[in-house]
Amino acid sequence: MSTKFVIDGLKAEIEGKEILKGINLEIKGGEIHAIMGPNGTGKSTLASALMGHPKYEVTEGSVSLDGEDILEMEVDERARAGMFLAMQYPSEIPGVTNSDFLRSAINARRGEGNEISLIKFIRQMEGKMKDLEMNPEFAHRYLNEGFSGGEKKRNEILQMMLLEPKLVILDEIDSGLDIDALRIVANGVNAMRAEDRGFLIITHYQRLLDYITPDYVHVMMQGRIVKSGGPELAQRLEKEGYDWVKEELGITDETVGQA
Amino acid sequence: MSTQLTTPTDRQTAEAIAVGKGEPSWLVALRGQGAELSATLPWPKPEKVKIERWNLTAVGQYEATDKVSSIQELPQSVQELIAEGTENLLVQKNTGVAWAQLSQELASKGVIFTDLETAAKEHGELVQKYLFQAIKLDENKLTALNAALWNGGVFVYVPKNVEVELPLQAILYNDKAEATFAPHILIIAEDNSRVTYVDSTVSVKEAVQAEFTHPAIVEVFVKPGAVVRFGSVHSLAESGVDLSLRRAVVENDGRIEWIIGDLNDGNTVSDTKSVLVGNGSTSDTKVISVGQRKQQMSLTTQAVHFGKSSDSNMITRAVMREAASAIINGITKIEHGATKANGVQAEKVLMLSPKARGDANPILLIDEDDVTAGHAASVGQVNPEQVYYLMSRGISKSDAERLIIHGFLAPVVSEVPVEAVRQQLNRLLERKLQG
Ligand SMILES: Nc1ncnc2c1ncn2[C@@H]1O[C@H](COP(=O)(O)OP(=O)(O)OP(=O)(O)O)[C@@H](O)[C@H]1O
Ligand SMILES: [Mg+2]
Numbered sequence: 001m002s003t004k005f006v007i008d009g010l011k012a013e014i015e016g017k018e019i020l021k022g023i024n025l026e027i028k029g030g031e032i033h034a035i036m037g038p039n040g041t042g043k044s045t046l047a048s049a050l051m052g053h054p055k056y057e058v059t060e061g062s063v064s065l066d067g068e069d070i071l072e073m074e075v076d077e078r079a080r081a082g083m084f085l086a087m088q089y090p091s092e093i094p095g096v097t098n099s100d101f102l103r104s105a106i107n108a109r110r111g112e113g114n115e116i117s118l119i120k121f122i123r124q125m126e127g128k129m130k131d132l133e134m135n136p137e138f139a140h141r142y143l144n145e146g147f148s149g150g151e152k153k154r155n156e157i158l159q160m161m162l163l164e165p166k167l168v169i170l171d172e173i174d175s176g177l178d179i180d181a182l183r184i185v186a187n188g189v190n191a192m193r194a195e196d197r198g199f200l201i202i203t204h205y206q207r208l209l210d211y212i213t214p215d216y217v218h219v220m221m222q223g224r225i226v227k228s229g230g231p232e233l234a235q236r237l238e239k240e241g242y243d244w245v246k247e248e249l250g251i252t253d254e255t256v257g258q259a
Numbered sequence: 260m261s262t263q264l265t266t267p268t269d270r271q272t273a274e275a276i277a278v279g280k281g282e283p284s285w286l287v288a289l290r291g292q293g294a295e296l297s298a299t300l301p302w303p304k305p306e307k308v309k310i311e312r313w314n315l316t317a318v319g320q321y322e323a324t325d326k327v328s329s330i331q332e333l334p335q336s337v338q339e340l341i342a343e344g345t346e347n348l349l350v351q352k353n354t355g356v357a358w359a360q361l362s363q364e365l366a367s368k369g370v371i372f373t374d375l376e377t378a379a380k381e382h383g384e385l386v387q388k389y390l391f392q393a394i395k396l397d398e399n400k401l402t403a404l405n406a407a408l409w410n411g412g413v414f415v416y417v418p419k420n421v422e423v424e425l426p427l428q429a430i431l432y433n434d435k436a437e438a439t440f441a442p443h444i445l446i447i448a449e450d451n452s453r454v455t456y457v458d459s460t461v462s463v464k465e466a467v468q469a470e471f472t473h474p475a476i477v478e479v480f481v482k483p484g485a486v487v488r489f490g491s492v493h494s495l496a497e498s499g500v501d502l503s504l505r506r507a508v509v510e511n512d513g514r515i516e517w518i519i520g521d522l523n524d525g526n527t528v529s530d531t532k533s534v535l536v537g538n539g540s541t542s543d544t545k546v547i548s549v550g551q552r553k554q555q556m557s558l559t560t561q562a563v564h565f566g567k568s569s570d571s572n573m574i575t576r577a578v579m580r581e582a583a584s585a586i587i588n589g590i591t592k593i594e595h596g597a598t599k600a601n602g603v604q605a606e607k608v609l610m611l612s613p614k615a616r617g618d619a620n621p622i623l624l625i626d627e628d629d630v631t632a633g634h635a636a637s638v639g640q641v642n643p644e645q646v647y648y649l650m651s652r653g654i655s656k657s658d659a660e661r662l663i664i665h666g667f668l669a670p671v672v673s674e675v676p677v678e679a680v681r682q683q684l685n686r687l688l689e690r691k692l693q694g
Contacts (some may be wrong), residue, residue: 051651052651053647054643054647074650074656075647075650075651076650076651076653076654076655076656076659078651079650079651079652079653079654080653084651084652085651087648087651090648091642091644091645091647091648092645093645093648093649093662093663093666094666094667094669094670095663095665095666095667095668095669095670096662096663096665096666096669100662101649101652101662104649104654104658104662105649105652105653105654108652108653108654108655108658109653142666159652163652163653
């Protein structure tokens with residue numbers, strides 16, 4: 001069965017403030033969707049609500065992955081069901097080495113009694129780290145602790161590659177990356193493109209989409225998807241900014257949740 | 260509140276035991292003095308912990324201990340702690356030494372590693388010169404009591420320029436609450452020598468039910484240019500009170516490293532102090548603790564700077580579960596004249612239950628302008644963002660919390676010098692954190 005991820009009428013609030021005001025989106029395996037939009041319009045909120053961040057409360061709507069109700073699941077269950085979110089601001093976890101963490105995550109996915117052998121794990125991890133041109137010492141560093149912005153992003157992609165999720169959400173994976181790192185990370189994403197894997201890529205810049213060509217581009221404002229199109233939409237936004245979209249739709253304040 | 264009318268020992272008893280063991284006369288006198296002072300001196304008064312409410316006087320009776328003829332005669336839980344293939348091992352059972360072994364190689368270099376009772380007889384001058392010099396016998400009731408009662412104990416002497424590569428290991432255990440268990444550990448590292456000492460202070464838990472007090476003292480003398488690493492993991496039974504004072508005196512360019520795991524099941528006072536008398540002397544102190552049930556703990560690290568360009572670093576990390584409470588004190592004192600000294604400390608407490616209590620008290624006492632000092636203290640819960648991050652990778656909530664807690668303690672665990680003791684520490688953590 002090929003992957004199908006459906007968001008239907010999703011509304012969510014944080015601390016009583018409604019941020020997502022009805023999101024509809026369908027992502028099929030093999031597709032890449034990009035979400036763009038000005039600051040503070042709800043993009044990260046969408047990503048967090050989909051992953052199940054405890055601070056966000058979903059008030060309406062449904063989300064399903066291959067027919068399974070995602071909103072019913074705990075965060076870890078969502079991950080094991082195949083969801084992955086590369087976060088805009090990944091947490092630092094002192095004292096837990098990257099490799100111990102990665103192995104725990106892989107084993108959680110595989111389930112008890114089916115743990116990956118240490119040798120196989122190391123081979124896989126080292127292989128992917130090489131692809132991402134990461135210094136092997138990052139395996140033994142504490143998880144994200146003291147990583148530079150770009151190193152954290154690369155580490156998110158490493159996790160994605162090792163966990164092989166069905167639905168990948170990348171929240172500003174390109175922010176903080178230098179030109180070479182952007183290419184390396186994009187190559188990593190492209191290598192993961194597959195018929196049974198969908199992508200939702202949140203970004204501000206066309207430069208990422210130069211490497212990863214999206215099938216669809218959506219514009220988010222005021223907690224909604226207000227416009228959708230193909231790759232050419234991202235190119236126009238890059239050139240002209242958001243004013244024309246606002247004008248077209250009669251929007252004056254594009255943000256959401258500001259009093 | 261229980262009252263403390265009785266004194267656990269008196270001059271006559273203490274001296275009689277010492278004479279009976281054939282101790283040298285100076286030591287017999289010291290014991291008598293200790294016993295007498297223990298009747299009048301007050302207990303130490305750690306911040307915000309009322310130890311007078313604990314049963315501190317269950318110091319037990321002297322019982323002669325027989326040496327074992329092979330390690331296999333030791334309890335299984337003790338054998339597990341022994342570094343594989345070690346030739347440098349000392350075991351104290353309750354009141355006396357049960358096993359003492361030092362490699363030929365180290366003995367031929369002049370290294371002494373034996374129980375303190377034997378050392379007092381065979382190397383009397385040396386022991387007399389140092390015993391109760393870092394910690395004075397008359398500081399309080401605890402020091403006096405240890406002077407009167409100490410038994411077994413550990414003596415380490417490393418001559419000038421000798422580097423002891425492998426760790427010297429001691430295991431001090433009790434399996435009978437009624438027997439006195441009062442070790443005194445004395446370490447002397449002469450100029451430019453190097454040594455690592457690691458001990459496990461444990462109860463054979465199924466055998467120890469009645470209340471007991473463990474008044475213990477550690478004194479370390481670090482001579483110029485010498486480096487001493489001191490590791491210690493305590494896991495005494497719930498019915499015990501652990502009163503442990505540790506102090507190092509560090510001379511020019513000497514270095515002391517303390518790695519302490521306070522993982523008792525009962526109430527605990529742990530006070531670890533480095534006195535940096537020498538110019539360029541340094542200390543590094545790392546303490547971890549896990550409290551559970553109604554355990555009360557007072558964990559103190561101290562550094563006192565006299566020497567110019569002396570440097571101290573202290574870290575205490577504690578995890579408090581259930582209704583446990585810990586008062587954590589870090590005291591950095593820089594004396595006048597200790598120019599260019601640097602003292603840094605950090606205390607962190609992780610609270611796993613609303614009933615748990617953790618206080619971190621960083622104290623900087625600085626009498627010199629030309630110094631640097633810093634402190635950080637925090638008391639908090641497991642960070643929910645971190646839990647979310649780990650869970651978003653498929654790790655269950657309980658595993659995520661376990662990883663974060665172990666990670667919190669990892670900086671100390673990874674420093675424990677002996678693999679078998681590191682494993683002991685990990686087992687203890689696993690057990691105390693699951694409960
Ligand atoms: N924890 C919170 N408490 C209060 N308001 C919040 C919280 N998290 C998000 N918001 C608000 O929700 C709105 C949407 O934030 P969100 O992070 O989703 O924006 P974004 O589109 O990802 O912006 P950016 O492009 O800057 O990353 C913002 O106004 C933000 O201030
Ligand atoms: Mg965002």
